[in-house]
Each structure stands twice: as structure tokens, then as C-alpha cells.
Amino acid sequence: MICTVTFNPSLDYIVRVDDMRLGVINRTTYEQVLPGGKGINVSIVLGNLGHESCALGFLAGFTGAEIARRVREAHVHADFIEVENGMSRINAKIKSNEETELNGQGPLITEENIEQLYAKLDVLGQGDTLVISGSVPNTLPGDMYERIMARLGGRGVRIVVDAERDLLTRVLPHHPFLVKPNNIELGDIYGAQLKTRADVVPYAQRMQREGARNVLVSMAGEGGVLVAETGEVFESPAAKGTVVNSVGAGDSAVAGFLAGLAETGSYETAFHMALSAGSASAFSDHLATRPEVEALMAR
Ligand SMILES: Nc1ncnc2c1ncn2[C@@H]1O[C@H](COP(=O)(O)OP(=O)(O)OP(=O)(O)O)[C@@H](O)[C@H]1O
Numbered sequence: 001m002i003c004t005v006t007f008n009p010s011l012d013y014i015v016r017v018d019d020m021r022l023g024v025i026n027r028t029t030y031e032q033v034l035p036g037g038k039g040i041n042v043s044i045v046l047g048n049l050g051h052e053s054c055a056l057g058f059l060a061g062f063t064g065a066e067i068a069r070r071v072r073e074a075h076v077h078a079d080f081i082e083v084e085n086g087m088s089r090i091n092a093k094i095k096s097n098e099e100t101e102l103n104g105q106g107p108l109i110t111e112e113n114i115e116q117l118y119a120k121l122d123v124l125g126q127g128d129t130l131v132i133s134g135s136v137p138n139t140l141p142g143d144m145y146e147r148i149m150a151r152l153g154g155r156g157v158r159i160v161v162d163a164e165r166d167l168l169t170r171v172l173p174h175h176p177f178l179v180k181p182n183n184i185e186l187g188d189i190y191g192a193q194l195k196t197r198a199d200v201v202p203y204a205q206r207m208q209r210e211g212a213r214n215v216l217v218s219m220a221g222e223g224g225v226l227v228a229e230t231g232e233v234f235e236s237p238a239a240k241g242t243v244v245n246s247v248g249a250g251d252s253a254v255a256g257f258l259a260g261l262a263e264t265g266s267y268e269t270a271f272h273m274a275l276s277a278g279s280a281s282a283f284s285d286h287l288a289t290r291p292e293v294e295a296l297m298a299r
């Protein structure tokens with residue numbers, strides 16, 4: 001069984017604005033609303049690739065109800081916890097001359113809500129995979145991911161973490177199965193500017209020495225690097241294409257990696273499926289579908 005946890009789901013409000021300017025009224029030329037949050041995106045792409053998963057997390061208010069409806073519409077098994085205070089966020093993704101994102105804070109999650117989540121996670125055991133990704137609402141302590149890993153430790157659950165800074169570094173001693181920083185996040189952690197795939201390799205290896213079993217570093221149009229637990233290092237440029245919406249490309253890469261590994265047991269194939277799923281999402285206005293991923297892999 002694969003489960004994803006999204007502490008802070010969102011409705012992603014994606015708009016295009018010609019020549020966006022601050023301090024004036026800007027009018028959109030295109031708008032779209034999608035269910036979002038990193039774990040939810042991973043679940044949707046896993047489903048598109050033919051792998052079932054269960055989406056866990058916290059939802060609140062009318063936005064929460066709409067996120068749940070849209071996740072179910074995407075045929076993902078959802079088992080969210082409804083919280084009482086506040087509302088799930090609406091994250092604005094503004095596409096103009098540059099891409100700008102405005103991500104909200106999210107609702108208040110109580111200790112009781114966390115206990116409800118633990119109860120759902122306690123069924124996981126040997127052979128199961130848990131993906132925990134994205135930010136946590138700022139009302140929660142910064143060691144949430146670490147606490148989950150400590151609780152599940154020793155049960156044989158493969159844990160995948162896609163998060164920034166402390167949320168990520170604090171889980172490394174618990175030996176996550178996979179971490180997926182992008183090159184900028186990896187560079188921020190180690191105080192380095194990582195522009196090329198060659199720049200990234202030693203830092204990905206360092207993150208592996210600090211505890212991660214597999215380190216997948218995504219690099220947008222530059223492709224990515226995988227330092228696998230076998231000791232192998234894979235690197236590849238990204239497929240060429242026209243970017244339509246890259247929101248969720250990183251989550252698609254995580255889903256592609258898990259699907260590729262489950263199907264073939266090969267880290268090399270998993271790596272290429274990860275990059276292809278990321279690019280397939282970036283090249284369309286929806287998250288990657290299986291035929292789109294296969295077409296890019298064949299290239
Ligand atoms: N411009 C692009 N051209 C081709 N492929 C892309 C592009 N942007 C992203 N991708 C693909 O998607 C993968 C993940 O993208 P990226 O590194 O932007 O993830 P991310 O920073 O985690 O993104 P997000 O947080 O929006 O999900 C890349 O490794 C690449 O394979």
C-alpha cells in the first residue's frame with residue numbers, strides 16, 4: 001500500500017496575466033482551479049500511472065470540501081481528517097513574464113487531529129510506502145515529519161520525504177527511503193549555489209551520507225540527478241518541450257520514481273520515469289498521464 005500525507009492541501013488557483021505589475025489591477029487571460037498540495041499531487045499522478053494510493057491529510061472549510069471532491073473525482077482514495085478551525089488554503093500561481101506563487105498558511109491543526117493521523121498511519125507495516133511532503137501549517141511544531149518517522153521506525157515502512165530546509169534535514173537520521181529536494185533547496189541546505197548536474201552530485205552524496213537512502217534532485221529544465229542506495233549515480237537532462245504549467249512537476253517526479261521502481265525494480269528506470277513524469281506535467285495544463293510519460297520515456 002502507498003499512502004501520501006499532505007498536511008496542508010490547497011486549491012491551486014492558476015492564472016495567466018499579461019505583463020503582471022504590482023500596485024495596479026491586473027486582469028487574467030486564463031484561469032484554472034486544481035486540487036493541490038504535494039502529497040495529493042503525488043497520489044493523482046500515481047493513479048494516472050496505474051498505481052493505487054491513499055491520500056491522507058487535513059482539510060478545513062469550504063475549500064477543504066472542494067479539495068476532497070476534486071481528489072475523489074480524480075479517482076484517488078481519500079481519507080482526510082476534517083479540522084474545525086480555519087479553511088484549507090487557496091494558493092495563487094501567477095504565470096506572467098515570471099512565475100510567482102502565493103502559498104497560504106492553512107488551518108489550525110490540534111494535537112487531537114495529529115493523534116487522528118497517527119491512528120491512520122499505525123496500520124502501515126512491512127512493504128508499505130508513505131510519502132510525506134509539502135509544508136506544515138505554521139501552527140504546528142517544526143519536528144512533525146521527524147515525529148512521524150520516529151513513530152513508524154522499525155516497521156519496515158519506506159518513507160519518502162519532499163520538504164524544504166529543517167523539515168527535510170531533521171528526518172535524515174531516520175533514514176528516509178527517498179528524499180527529493182530540487183537543486184535550489186539542496187543548495188540552500190548546504191549554503192552552495194548548485195547550477196549544473198555536476199555541481200549537484202557531491203551534495204546529493206553528502207545528503208545520502210547524512211542518512212537518506214536514495215536522493216533524487218530535480219532541476220526543472222536541467223533534468224536531475226539520482227544518487228541511489230546501490231552506490232550508482234544517474235544524471236540526465238530533461239526532455240525538451242514547451243512548458244505550460246510546471247506546478248506539481250516535482251511531485252510528478254516522486255510518483256514516477258515510485259511507479260518505475262515498483263514496476264521494474266531498477267533505479268535507472270525509476271529515475272527516467274521520474275524525470276519523464278515531471279516533464280509530462282510541466283508540458284501540459286494537467287498532471288502527467290501514463291501515455292504522456294511513456295511517450296517521453298521512449299524519446
Ligand atoms: N522546464 C522544464 N522542461 C522540462 N522538464 C521539466 C521542466 N520543469 C520541470 N521539468 C521536469 O520535472 C521535474 C521536476 O521539476 P522541478 O525540479 O521544477 O520540481 P520542483 O522544484 O519540486 O517543482 P514543484 O515544487 O513545482 O513541484 C524535473 O526534474 C524535470 O524532469
Ligand SMILES: O=P(O)(O)OC[C@@]1(O)O[C@H](CO)[C@@H](O)[C@@H]1O
Nearest residue numbers: 010036037038091103134135248
Ligand atoms: O506550501 P507547500 O506545501 O510547500 O507547497 C504547496 C504547493 O505549492 O505544492 C504543490 C506543487 O508541488 C502545489 O500543488 C501546492 O500549491
